Amino acid sequence: MVLIEPHFTDDQERQQHQHQEATKATPSSSETTSDSAAAASASASASSSSNVNGGDAASDGFETASERDVSDNEEDDHAPDQQQPPEQKGPDSYQDALNDEQLKEKALAQANEAKMEGNKLFGNGRYEEALSQYEIALQVTAEMPNCVEICSICHSNRGVCFLKLGKYEETIKECTKALELNPSYIKALVRRGEAHEKLEHFEEAIADMKKILELDPSNDQARKSIRCLEPLAAEKREKMKEEMIGKLKDLGNSVLGRFGMSVDNFKAVKDPNTGSYSISFQR
Numbered sequence: 001m002v003l004i005e006p007h008f009t010d011d012q013e014r015q016q017h018q019h020q021e022a023t024k025a026t027p028s029s030s031e032t033t034s035d036s037a038a039a040a041s042a043s044a045s046a047s048s049s050s051n052v053n054g055g056d057a058a059s060d061g062f063e064t065a066s067e068r069d070v071s072d073n074e075e076d077d078h079a080p081d082q083q084q085p086p087e088q089k090g091p092d093s094y095q096d097a098l099n100d101e102q103l104k105e106k107a108l109a110q111a112n113e114a115k116m117e118g119n120k121l122f123g124n125g126r127y128e129e130a131l132s133q134y135e136i137a138l139q140v141t142a143e144m145p146n147c148v149e150i151c152s153i154c155h156s157n158r159g160v161c162f163l164k165l166g167k168y169e170e171t172i173k174e175c176t177k178a179l180e181l182n183p184s185y186i187k188a189l190v191r192r193g194e195a196h197e198k199l200e201h202f203e204e205a206i207a208d209m210k211k212i213l214e215l216d217p218s219n220d221q222a223r224k225s226i227r228c229l230e231p232l233a234a235e236k237r238e239k240m241k242e243e244m245i246g247k248l249k250d251l252g253n254s255v256l257g258r259f260g261m262s263v264d265n266f267k268a269v270k271d272p273n274t275g276s277y278s279i280s281f282q283r
Contacts, residue, residue, distance in 0.1 A: 112150065115150060117133045128161075134161070152185055156175055156187055159171045159178065163195055168196075171194075171195035175188040
C-alpha cells in the first residue's frame with residue numbers, strides 16, 4: 001500500500017502551525033491546578049510569616065496600619081501617660097491651700113479677738129493677763145503691713161497696763177513703739193506723758209503735751225498739764241544747776257587744796273537779766 005501525504009495550501013499550513021504553537025504555550029489543566037495550589041500554599045505561608053512578624057513589630061513599638069487608623073493624633077494618645085496625677089490634698093494641707101489674702105484676714109481676726117480679750121481683762125483689773133493677750137495679738141500680726149493700726153493700739157494698751165502696774169519705763173517703751181507706727185496717736189502721747197511726769201521727766205512730758213496740742217488745739221487737758229508742768233520743770237532745772245555747782249566745787253577744792261586755796265575764794269554772781277554767772281576771786 002502506498003501512503004499519500006495530504007497537501008495543504010499555504011493558508012492551511014499557516015493555520016496549522018499557529019494551532020501547534022498555541023497548544024505548546026497553553027499549559028494543561030493539571031499543570032494549572034498544580035501551579036495554583038503551590039501559589040496558595042506560598043500565600044498562606046507568607047500570611048503566617050506576616051502575622052508572626054507583625055507581633056514582633058508591635059512589640060518593638062512599630063504601628064500597623066489598623067493601629068494608625070484608630071489614632072488620628074499620636075500626641076493626644078500618649079499625652080495621658082506623660083501627665084502627672086494631681087497631688088491629693090488632705091485635711092492637714094488645708095492651711096497651705098489658703099492664699100495670702102485669706103491668711104492675712106485670718107491673722108487679723110485672731111489679733112482682734114486677742115485684743116478684745118485683753119480689753120476685758122484690763123477692765124477687770126487683771127493687768128498681767130491683759131498684757132499677755134496684747135502680746136499674742138502682736139505676735140500674730142508680726143511683719144504684716146496691713147495690721148499697723150491694731151499693732152499700735154496693742155502697744156499703747158500694753159503701755160497703760162504698765163502704767164497701772166507702776167512700771168513707768170516700760171510704759172514709755174511701749175508708747176514709743178505705738179507712736180513709731182502711728183505718730184498722731186494721741187492716747188499714746190497722753191500715756192507716755194503721764195509716765196514721764198511720774199519719773200519727773202518734766203521736759204519730756206511737756207514735749208508730749210505740746211505735740212498733743214499740735215494735733216488737737218482744742219485739747220484743754222494738755223494745755224492744763226503744760227501749765228502745771230512748767231514750774232516743776234523750772235524747779236528741777238535749778239536743782240540740777242545747784243547739784244552741778246556742788247560737784248564742781250568738790251572737784252575744785254580737790255585741785256586748789258594743793259595750793260592752799262579753795263573754791264570759797266571764788267564767788268559766783270548771777271546776772272538777773274541774762275541768768276548767766278560771773279566768777280570773782282576773793283582772798
